[in-house]
Amino acid sequence: MASVPPPPLRQPLFPAMFVLGDSLVDNGNNNGLSSLAKANFLPYGIDFQRGPTGRFCNGKTIIDFLGDLLGLPLLPAFTITFTGQIDIRSGVNYASAAAGILDESGQNFGDRFSFRQQVQNFGVTLNQLKNQMNEEELDHSTFNPEEFADLLITNYARQIMALYRLGLRKFLLAGVGPLGCMPNQLATGHAPPGKCVANVNDMVRIFNKQLKSLVDQLNADYTGTGSIFVFADTYGAFTDILSNPATYGFSATDRGCCGIGRNKGQITCLPFSIPCLNRDEYIFWDAYHPTQAFNEIIALKAYSGSQSLCYPINIKQMAQV
Structure with a gap:
């Protein structure tokens, strides 16, 4: 729990x-x-x-x-x-x-x-x-996953530096979670029952690896400026919860609380939709978004977790720097 x-x-x-x-x-x-x-x-x-x-x-x-x-x-x-x-x-x-x-x-x-x-x-x-x-x-189809990750990181770094020039000094750069495990992706039928869509998660891991490298680069480049850049391993934390749902109090991992199930066409919790009564037992709120119960766990992991979850320091430590 x-x-x-x-x-x-x-x-x-x-x-x-x-x-x-x-x-x-x-x-x-x-x-x-x-x-x-x-x-x-x-x-x-x-x-x-x-x-x-x-x-x-x-x-x-x-x-x-x-x-x-x-x-x-x-x-x-x-x-x-x-x-x-x-x-x-x-x-x-x-x-x-x-x-x-x-x-x-x-x-x-x-x-x-x-x-x-x-x-x-x-x-x-x-x-x-x-x-x-x-x-x-931009036509994304001209890029392979590594090239597209390069493009995203280059643009991301540019925007981070724009924020730096505006005076921000402490940055939490969150990695992307396993998008191939969302109910929306599971409903495509591109993965065997009980499995996530592998090629989607593979692309996410490429991006996250480059994002962590960017954090190392920024921390090295801006040493002595009072700046700190932190990488949050959302993917790792998310995967741990999906692999051990009962440990965290979850019973539903592949469908949303708000009427979303495998092979259903509804993609989000629309007006007049009836959500489940036990939402704290669901990882997903709808086809894309996690529930409040899930968010609380991720926040606690980022706030006081180990270096494997929040690198090179966690949010509590960053706040005290």
């Missing part, structure tokens, strides 16, 4: 936290809530907090739990900070559903903030903080 997190810190280890990425692993959708969700507080939306938050999630995410452990309040989504009336001194969440390192990533899902746009949004936030504190589409 998951251990109970320690009580909130009296004084936050970080004065603020700014979150960028894809809401598959970070905070919920930055596109706002539908009027239906606002009126009824449906389980697929914000059943853990009343009022609009700019997110579509079943509960707290990994980032939320890390914020709790660091003594920070729930971070507002960037889209609800435009007026400048919301206190953003503890941080902002820029994560957007379907966002990717490349601008064209996720375009088939509609509007979203790409990673580049999220970096630009951080620049907007800096201006707000000052007041509050007195191309052509």
Whole structure:
């Protein structure tokens, strides 16, 4: 079973936290809530907090739990900070559903903030903080997995350096989890029963290996600058939970709590969907996203785990540097 997190810190280890990425692993959708969700507080939306938050999630995410452990309040989504009336001194969440390192990533899902746009949004936030504190589409098919990983890492490093130039000094670079084990991938029938889609996971491992190498390179290049770059082995932590679900209190590993099963066409927890009653026993909330119970475990592993899970130091140690 998951251990109970320690009580909130009296004084936050970080004065603020700014979150960028894809809401598959970070905070919920930055596109706002539908009027239906606002009126009824449906389980697929914000059943853990009343009022609009700019997110579509079943509960707290990994980032939320890390914020709790660091003594920070729930971070507002960037889209609800435009007026400048919301206190953003503890941080902002820029994560957007379907966002990717490349601008064209996720375009088939509609509007979203790409990673580049999220970096630009951080620049907007800096201006707000000052007041509050007195191309052509890329054809992916031309790349093999190693080349595509190279492309992603090169673009990722460029955006990280843009954030560095804006003043950020402590970075958690999370690896990608085993995407081939998501219910969405299992439903394709490209893997034997009880197995994950191997070629998808192989590509993820290539990217993660290069990301860890990038962390080593950045730490070497920026020694003595007060900077620290940390790699979180999401893949390893995720795989351990999938391999030993009962140890962590899970009974369902290949389907989502919200009506998602193998060979079902539904891809996400839509309005009027009826989620399972025992959601804490499910690893996946829907075809893509993990549950709050899973997120809590990952957050605790990243916060105080060994070097094999968070390299070269964990989040608690990074906060104290």
